[in-house]
Amino acid sequence: MPVKTRSDAQRSRILLIDAVRNLLRAGRIGFSMPELAAEAGVGVATAYRHFPTPHEAMQAFHRRAIEQLLEAFAEVDATAAPDLDPVERFHRCCRTWVDQAMEWGPAVRYIRSSSGFIERLASGDEAITAMHDILAEVLKALARQGKTSEFDVTYAVLLWITIFDERVVYDLAEHRGWSPAEITDHLTRAVAGALGITV
Secondary structure (H helix, E strand, O other): OOOOOHHHHHHHHHHHHHHHHHHHHOOOOOOOHHHHHHHHOOOHHHHHHHOOOHHHHHHHHHHHHHHHHHHHHHHHHHHOOOOOOHHHHHHHHHHHHHHHHHHHHHHHOOOOOOOOHHHHHHOOOHHHHHHHHHHHHHHHHHHHOOOOOOOOHHHHHHHHHHHOOHHHHHHHHHHOOOOHHHHHHHHHHHHHHHHOOOO
8 A cells, every 4th residue: 555645645735725715616615525525536534634624624725825815915025126116016916916816716705704804913813914914014115105194004904905805806806897907906996095095
C-alpha cells in the first residue's frame, strides 16, 4: 500500500477546498462530507481527516479567499512605485478587490460569521487583523495628504469592507449585469463619498 506523503495531503486539502467552492457556487449549501469527497474526487476517510464537518471545510475555503485577497493587496504594493500617489493606491486596491470578489464571491456569499468585523478584530482574528492593517495603511496615507476627512481609521476600514462586501459585488454582477469596471467605479465612489475621500 503506497505511503501518503505531505504533498499528497496538501493536494487532497486543495481539492477539498476547491470542491467547497464548486458546491457553494452551485447553491448546494447543505452538502455532506461524502458529497464533498465525491466532488473533490477523494475518499470519504480522506475528507474527514482534513475536515471533521462541512462547516469546517467552508471556513477553510473562506480563509483561503481572504488570504488570496490579502496576497492581491500585497501585490499592489509590491508593484507600486515608492512614490505612488495615495489616491491611485486606493483606486488600485478597489479594482483588485472587485476582481478577487468576482472569482470567489459567488461561493463565499453563503458563508457568514456571526461576529462583526470590529468584534473579530478585537478578538485577534489573524486574517481580519491583516485585512484591517493593509486597508488602514491605505487610508492613513490618504489622511496624511489631507485627502480624507475621516480620521477614525477602524471605522473607515469597516465602511470600506461593508461597501465592498462580496454579496454586493455578486448582486451587481449577477442581477444588474454590471461589468467589473462598472462595479469598481460605483463602489469606489461610494466609499470615497462615505469617507470624504477626494478622488
